[in-house]
Each structure stands twice: as structure tokens, then as C-alpha cells.
Amino acid sequence: MAASILSCLRRCLTPAAPPEGSCAVRWWHYLVAAGAGALNTLSFAPTPHGGWLELVLFVFFFAWLTRTTSWKSAALTGAAFGFGNFVTGVWWLYVSMHFFGGMAAPLAGAALVLFSLYLALYPALAAALWSFCAGHARQRADDTQPFAPTWHGSFAFASAWAIGEWLRGTMFTGFPWLASGYAQVDGPLAGFAPLAGVYGVGWMLALVAALLVQALTQALTQALTQALADAPHPTSGSGSGSETSATPALRPRSYSCSCLAHSAAPAGLALALIAAGLLLPLVTWTVPANVPLSVRLLQGNMKQEMKFEQAGMLAAIDNYQRMITAQPADLIVTPETAIPLLAQNMPEPFALALRRFADSTGSSILFGAIGGTLTPEGQLVDYTNSLFGLTPNSGEIYRYDKHHLVPFGEFVPWGFRWFVDLMNIPLGDFARGAPVQRPFLVHNQPVAVDICYEDIFGEEIARTLRESPTPAGVLVNATNLAWFGNTIALDQHLQIARMRSLETGRPMLRATNTGATAVIDAQGKVTGRLPAFTVGVLEAQVQGTSGNTPYVSSGNNTVLAVSLVLLALGFAFGPGRRRGK
Structure with a gap:
């Protein structure tokens, strides 16, 4: 019984490629993403200290995003999350159009849905950019290895998210309402606002969330791999055909220490960034x-x-x-x-x-x-x-x-x-x-x-x-x-x-x-x-x-320049690129 369970876990770590023509990401995946987006509305006012809730939801969102198998499924996941967030976060536009504008209720409701779908294009674009630079879209078509968040993926997600929000705030006169950084006004990352503005705070939020997912994924993968390695494996007896006592597959201690370090590094950086966000308000800029x-x-x-x-x-x-x-x-x-x-x-x-x-x-x-x-x-x-x-x-x-x-x-x-x-x-x-x-x-x-x-x-x-x-x-x-x-x-x-x-x-x-x-x-x-x-x-x-403040001096130029450079580096030197070569 134990052997069958461990065999199943091994298959989870290295899944076979889905059959040709099958749907690798099920419809409920996008429904869950939309639900997470709707919950994210609770991160904003009037919820007190909603920035902490937003951080938890972004950890889930990025973890959910890593389940996608292509840039298309990543884009749809981002769009679903965005639609859930916007349709619940700006529903008051319906009040303006119907109760004060005199528009018929069905038309006002349809206008709200269409507007939310338009706004959802920007998180969809961000998710697709991430996928092209560090997600499954960079891997070979026949790659059956499970996706694991990497340093490239974490910085690419932060940069793509900031670019998407900036575009939403500027295209067609812009509508930056519900930019993710606003929920951090009373959150752990508010201290970065004088440095890089609301989009910089959103960049930091996405980075911290991705780093935490990276750390958790590597820690869980290491724990599961070690459990599989140490588990008893049936072996054939010499000439008897009967099972003998199990022998654990031993691994060098240095292997465990290396994986632990790989998990601790992103977790340590994420915690350091949160600490910096909490301490930066002590700095006087004016x-x-x-x-x-x-x-x-x-x-x-x-x-x-x-x-x-x-x-x-x-x-x-x-x-x-x-x-x-x-x-x-x-x-x-x-x-x-x-x-x-x-x-x-x-x-x-x-x-x-x-x-x-x-x-x-x-x-x-x-x-x-x-x-x-x-x-x-x-x-x-x-x-x-x-x-x-x-x-x-x-x-x-x-x-x-x-x-x-x-x-x-x-x-x-x-x-x-x-x-x-x-x-x-x-x-x-x-x-x-x-x-x-x-x-x-x-x-x-x-x-x-x-x-x-x-x-x-x-x-x-x-x-x-x-x-x-x-x-x-x-x-x-x-x-x-x-x-x-x-x-x-x-x-x-x-x-x-x-x-x-x-x-x-x-x-x-x-x-x-x-x-x-x-x-x-x-x-x-x-x-x-x-x-x-x-x-x-x-x-x-x-x-x-x-x-x-530094933000007044440079505006959004800082976060845009950093994001574009990191996306370019992720695209050029990401793990998918190296694997393809």
C-alpha cells in the first residue's frame, strides 16, 4: 500500500504529457481564478489593513498561474482574476449609469460587464508576458517536467504585472482604479510608495508573492523528493523471486542542504522586502x-x-x-x-x-x-x-x-x-x-x-x-x-x-x-x-x-525601466531558453 502511494507521488512530480487534443487546464481553474479576483476586492477600502489580505491572495494567484501550460492558459487565468476583481470592485459604475444616468438596468449591467472585460485584458497581458519570459511558453513542446517557480519567473511576474497596470492607467486616457498598490496604503509595502509610486508598490507586491511561492514550492518539492528517496523500495531476492527487506535510497546530505538553501533564499528576500516596507515610513523625504x-x-x-x-x-x-x-x-x-x-x-x-x-x-x-x-x-x-x-x-x-x-x-x-x-x-x-x-x-x-x-x-x-x-x-x-x-x-x-x-x-x-x-x-x-x-x-x-520624494523626481520611469530590463533578461536568459538550446 505504501509503495503504491509513493509511486503515485512520483508520477505527480514528473507527470506525463497530456494526451494530444486534451484540455490541460480545466474550466474550473478559471472559475477559481475569478473567485480569487473577486475576493481581492476585499483588500481595498473600506477593509482596514487589507494589504495583508492582498498579499495572501497574490501568493495564491501566482501559485495558480504556475499551473498553466501555455501562454494562452496563463492569459485566460490573468483575465479571469482581473474580471473577478473589476466587476466586484467598480460595480458602483452601475449606480452612476442606471440610477443617476437614467440608463436601463440591463444596458447598465451589460456596460459594466463589458468594461470589466476590457479592464481584464491588462492582467491577461501581464500573465501572458510572464509566460513568454519565464513560464511554460518558454519550454519545449515535448517538455514533461513540472513547472517550478524560479528567480526568473518571480522577477518576470513582478515586471509584467507592473507593465500591465501602467498600461491600464495610461491607455485610452487610463483607468488605474484598483491598481494593486492602493490596497497597500495600510499594508506592509506602503513604505515603497515615495520611492516608486503606486505601480512600484504593485511591482513589489507581485515580487514578494512570487518569491514566497518559489520558496514554498521548492520546500515542498524537496520534502516530497526526500520522502520518496527514503521510502522502502521492493527489491528482487537473489534467484528466489520473492521480495526482500526494503533498502532506502540514500542521498548525500549536501543535496538536502543545497535544496534548503534554494528555498531559504527567496523566502529570506521576501521577508526582507516586507521588513523594508514596514521600516521605510521612518525615512523623511520632505x-x-x-x-x-x-x-x-x-x-x-x-x-x-x-x-x-x-x-x-x-x-x-x-x-x-x-x-x-x-x-x-x-x-x-x-x-x-x-x-x-x-x-x-x-x-x-x-x-x-x-x-x-x-x-x-x-x-x-x-x-x-x-x-x-x-x-x-x-x-x-x-x-x-x-x-x-x-x-x-x-x-x-x-x-x-x-x-x-x-x-x-x-x-x-x-x-x-x-x-x-x-x-x-x-x-x-x-x-x-x-x-x-x-x-x-x-x-x-x-x-x-x-x-x-x-x-x-x-x-x-x-x-x-x-x-x-x-x-x-x-x-x-x-x-x-x-x-x-x-x-x-x-x-x-x-x-x-x-x-x-x-x-x-x-x-x-x-x-x-x-x-x-x-x-x-x-x-x-x-x-x-x-x-x-x-x-x-x-x-x-x-x-x-x-x-x-524619489517618485516626484522620476515619476514612473524607474519602475518602467526596471521592469522592461528584467523582462528582456528573463526572455533572453530564462530557463526555458537554456533548455531549448
């Missing part, structure tokens, strides 16, 4: 600059369905005038399009009240409204989603125009006018602002402004800080997430904003319509937050900073 600012962040909680109706506009103007002028502060910020009117059509009593308040109290005010350009013929063109700023005792009005527009919400991609016509969402086409715009000056403290989901593009914020003649010491985001109701989108967006603080070493102020209005310090910690879906004002003292 220093306090200028005097602290007193700030007031306003949350009007205006219902989205009423915002662009006449009664809703009048209510918003009255509400925000009262909230702004209730109490002075160095900086007062309203949400995105808090005043849903063209700046040129602003009611005169409102404009005068804000100007008098700013001049008499020394308060600087940033408020959201619609911008426009007046032609010599007196026509308004090039509407923009803008923030306007009033500085005490200054006739100049600051203006920031949103640069990174939301597809379908703020501009219509070519060929998709029919899709926008299915929804009842106003303001479908805006003009773009410049990629780098001057900061808003508040008592000698430059403030970098962005609107809505512009803060999910860390490279653009880093570029603004890097290229501005007067780099900002405070980040401000004004947004309106009422489009997505009471969903996880609010907490996910706050988590993204925290990553921007980690990357830049600067505090972030968020003024939102329905939530999450919050103050984030330069270490990415939330120091104050208003309850969602309430009318309120968040008051705080904020200390600006100066100096550049």
Missing part, C-alpha cells in the same frame, strides 16, 4: 515649509438628481454662500461644481458676498463652478470644469481648469455619442486645461489643485510638482462623488488620495459633495473626516511641506 494653514472644507450634500435643476442651483448658491461666510480661515474649499453655473453667470450678490468676506477676514476661497472662454464676438466657448480662487485684497481671480477629463461624463470618445445619448447626464463635453498649471497661493503657501478623479493619476501630480517654478506644499482635491451613491467608491477614492500623499510627502485636503471629505497628512494618515451624506464643515490645521 520637511515642513511655511506656517501651518487653518482650513475649512465644505460638504454640501446636494442631491445629484437636483443639482442641475433650477431649484437645486438656487439652493446650492444659498447654501454655499452661508457655509463659506460662516467663519474665516486661511483656506476655504468647496466641492467640484459646488456652484453649477458658468462663472460669468454667477449671481452678483453671491460674488460680492464672497469678495467682501475674503477681503475683510483675510480668507482665501476656492469654489467649484463652470468656466468658459469669451470670444471677441461675445460668445462663450470651451466650457471647463474649473475651480476659481479669491485671494484677500486682490482683484485677480485664480482659475484651475480640469485637465484629465472623465470619458462619457466630461467628454465623448469618438464613436460613442450613441452611448452618452442613452444617459441623462449633463455637461457631456468639456475643454481640457493645461497639463501643468500654476498653484494657488495662500499666505505664501503654494497649493496644488486637482478636480475629481484627477488624483488617481499620480504621475500627473508628480509632474506638476516637478515642473512648477513654485512647487506646492499642499494638495487639494475637490470632487463630487454623488454620482455613485452610498457605495465603496467613496472609501476607495479616499484610499487613492492617501497614496498621493505617500508618493509626494505632502498633505492632501479633500472637499467633496457627499463624502469622503477628509484631511490627510504628509504620511498618508487621515487626521479628520466628515461623515458621508451629511451637511458639514471640516476644520483643521495643515502643515505644508517642501522637497521631492
